[in-house]
Amino acid sequence: MEKKKVLVVDDNANFSQLLQCALEDDFEVATAADGREGVRLAGELRPALILLDVMMPNVSGIEMARTLQAEDETKDIPLIVLTGSHADKGVPDLFRQERNVKLFLSKAIPVQDIVAAAKKIIHG
Secondary structure (H helix, E strand, O other), rough: OOOEEEEEOOOOOHHHEEEEEEEEHOOOOEOOOOOOHHHHHHHHHOEEEEEEEOOOOOOHHHHHHHHHHHOOOOOOOOOEEEEEOOOOOOOHHHOOOOEEEEEEEEOOOOHHHHHHHHHHHHHH
């Protein structure tokens, strides 16, 4: 059976690599270092899921979520939003307004929990 594609969009290369290693047993994983690259890859790859960082250079996580939402070919791709800080309590509320955002997780949780969440969203 062909592995489903997952796109990790995060400007933290170490965290991206960690997620890629954790996910690649179950999924075909692509990575992007910012939202601009993420939007381009989402359109090309049509992943089953996107793991998206909040704070990134060029195009932020919320901008990327809204851009994906506005395009027919990417609007139905589910997103898991990952954040390194919960400094701004309004951030989760901002993302919850986007219907493609399925989960909001902290990067501080064990990486296995992120993988489990990804599997649950993709495989139901």
